[in-house]
Amino acid sequence: MPELPEVETIVRGLDQELRGETIDSLEIFRSDPIIQGDPESFSEFLCGRKIKAVQRRAKFLLFHFEPVGGMVVHLRMTGKFTLTETKDPPGPHERIWFQLKSGRLLIYSDLRCFGTLECHESLDAWEDSKKLGPEPFSQDFNAKSLRKRLRESQREVKPLLLDQGLLVGLGNIYASEVLFRCGINPCRKGKRVKLREWEKLVDETRSVLNEAIEKNGTSISDFRRVDEKTGEFQNFLRVYEREGKPCVSCGMPVQRIVQQQRSSYFCPGCQV
Ligand SMILES: [Zn+2]
Incomplete structure (x- = not known):
């Protein structure tokens, strides 16, 4: 399972690539990673959203949208994001395609399907509800x-x-x-x-x-x-x-x- 440095590495890579990108449409091949609501409303929430930043809290990936809202992802054992410019037929573990306005494709794959994706109108409210411990680089960890x-x-x-x-x-x-x-x-x-x-x-x-x-x-x-x-x-x-x-x-x-x-x-x- 990825720990903080691996999640941080992934987040930095995604942030660099996705800032300013807009999600155009979704293709959902398997919906189990979507843990909140039905796939249709998940898709509806995300389409047209512009990505402001991708950040990390604990081992969660937080996609911040402009002006509000966000997507929270936990990769668990085998969840993975990749970006591609070409559109090959979906691989066996590809679960969700995020078609971006720029023409690129953000692919969420997950071999074992323990990873989770959820959307929220407020990421601050989500964080408050999780009662997470302090970040190792924060003053609260002393x-x-x-x-x-x-x-x-x-x-x-x-x-x-x-x-x-x-x-x-x-x-x-x-x-x-x-x-x-x-x-x-x-x-x-x-x-x-x-x-x-x-x-x-x-x-x-x-x-x-x-x-x-x-x-x-x-x-x-x-x-x-x-x-x-x-x-x-x-x-x-x-x-x-x-x-x-x-x-x-x-x-x-x-x-x-x-x-x-x-x-x-x-x-x-x-x-x-
Ligand atoms: Zn020794």
């Missing part, structure tokens, strides 16, 4: 509030980092990487993390995410950019999916454990 909130927490720190109410956008890959850089064992209880460690964790979270965005995300499964190129951050991972390989810092073999049905990778030498 050591003091983490320490205050988790000083009694019996939960382990790795699952805590995946809790989207505490912080949005961090998933399995980057949570393992952040904890490695902080020297914190993924099984450590939240209450055992000291204030200065939370400070480091906030800093390292931002560093890891920024580095990954710079490398256009991590292409481990089938993540692709809008231009179909892969990300490169998979070449810079220090523990994730490196079970048995020597730690880049101390040489001890990296271990894999399972926490809440998710794999966590860590170095038993460096992370306490």
